[in-house]
Amino acid sequence: MEQPAIINLDEKRDFQVDSSNLKHVRSFCREVFEKLNINQELKDELVLAIAEAAQNIVKHAYKNEKTDDKMEIKISVSDGHLEIGFFDKGRPVEKDKIRHRKIDDIKPGGLGTFFIQQIMDAVVFKEGEKPWINHLILSKNLNN
Amino acid sequence: MTYKVTEEGNISTVHLDGEIDMDVTEKAKEIIMPLIEAKKEVHLNLKEVQYMDSSGISVLIESHQKAMELGTKVTLKDISKSVLKVIMMAKLEQILNLD
Numbered sequence: 001m002e003q004p005a006i007i008n009l010d011e012k013r014d015f016q017v018d019s020s021n022l023k024h025v026r027s028f029c030r031e032v033f034e035k036l037n038i039n040q041e042l043k044d045e046l047v048l049a050i051a052e053a054a055q056n057i058v059k060h061a062y063k064n065e066k067t068d069d070k071m072e073i074k075i076s077v078s079d080g081h082l083e084i085g086f087f088d089k090g091r092p093v094e095k096d097k098i099r100h101r102k103i104d105d106i107k108p109g110g111l112g113t114f115f116i117q118q119i120m121d122a123v124v125f126k127e128g129e130k131p132w133i134n135h136l137i138l139s140k141n142l143n144n
Numbered sequence: 145m146t147y148k149v150t151e152e153g154n155i156s157t158v159h160l161d162g163e164i165d166m167d168v169t170e171k172a173k174e175i176i177m178p179l180i181e182a183k184k185e186v187h188l189n190l191k192e193v194q195y196m197d198s199s200g201i202s203v204l205i206e207s208h209q210k211a212m213e214l215g216t217k218v219t220l221k222d223i224s225k226s227v228l229k230v231i232m233m234a235k236l237e238q239i240l241n242l243d
Contacts, residue, residue, distance in 0.1 A: 019167040026163075026195070044226060051197055055166050111198035111234055118233060 005080070006037050006142050012074035015054070017062050017088065025054045025073065032075050038142055046082070046140070049119040050075075052112035053086050053136060061090025061134060072132075080143035087132040095125050147175055156184040157221070161192040164200035172203045180211045180218065187243075191222035200227075201234050208240050219243050 013028050015021045029050045033043040050073065057071050058064060067090075074085040116123055120138045128135040145162040156179045164172060179186050186207065190196075204220065211218045219241040223231070231237055 019165070022165050022167055023163060026165075041229075044229070047195075048197060048230070051165065055197065055199065058166065111201055115198055115230075115233060 006077060007035060008078050009035060010074070010076045012072055012085075014070040014072050017058055017067050017069050017071050017090070019055070019058050019064065022051055022054055022058070026051050028073065029075070036077065036142070042142075045119045046084075049116045049138060050084055052116050053084075053138060056112055057086060057088045057090060057134075061088050061093065063091070077142065080141060082140045082142050084138040086136040086138075087128055087134070089128075089131060089133045091133075092127075093125050093134045093136075145171065147172075149175065149179075154183075154185055155187060157187040157189055159189040159192070163195040164193055164203070165195070165197050166199040169199045169203050172200070173206070176203070176207050176218075177210065180207060180214060180216060183214055183216050185216055186211065186218045187221050188218060189221045190224055190227050193224050193227050196227045196230050198234075201230060201236070204231070204240055205236070217241060 009032065011032050015025055026047050029047045030043070033046060036043070054071065054073065062069070069089050072085075072087040074087075076083045076085075116138065120140050122137075122139045124137045124139075126135040126137065145160060145164055145168040147161065148159045150157045150159070158175055158179070160172070176186060176188070188204070188207070204218075207218045220231075221243050223242060231240065231242070
């Protein structure tokens with residue numbers, strides 16, 4: 001029997017930038033991915049990638065400082081192509097400084113970016129259009 | 145995240161429950177590190193941990209390294225499928241003590 005096609009969707013939500021909201025980010029992602037005809041393992045990986053990117057905003061763009069700022073996460077699927085956008089108003093991302101640690105170098109930290117790159121097909125940083133400062137795009141082809 | 149600690153001889157078993165992310169790593173370290181510093185052998189039971197991200201993995205690495213430094217040991221027990229997947233993604237299955 002032919003697999004039903006992956007539906008198109010476009011959903012976004014704002015979250016106050018705070019580590020206590022990471023669980024709400026995950027809940028939002030799980031809700032959205034429940035609508036997609038993809039396996040649970042892939043859903044879990046995508047939730048991890050999104051949560052790691054959201055964590056990087058809290059940790060690096062805001063240095064884990066208290067703020068009233070919000071980040072926006074937008075999940076879009078079109079013709080089996082998943083695109084996840086992250087928008088924030090924190091410190092501008094210094095693209096040259098973003099690198100995961102060498103995986104053989106066993107020390108705490110630096111794994112989040114490695115996980116994102118393992119899970120997603122592409123990771124692109126863009127300058128955010130006003131009012132945003134940073135715009136990160138994670139993408140993956142779900143048809144594979 | 146919730147937890148329970150049980151003691152048997154020199155072995156302290158920390159049963160962690162729930163989701164381990166950046167928001168709870170300090171709490172996790174506050175539970176685990178004093179046990180290691182007291183030179184206990186620590187068993188981390190991860191059966192009820194449904195989610196762990198890179199911050200949680202960092203706690204596992206730090207605990208492991210601290211234990212080695214102090215001549216004791218941290219062993220991960222009953223690792224849930226989702227946590228095992230993240231450990232393997234981080235290529236740590238040969239580094240950490242898994243049981």
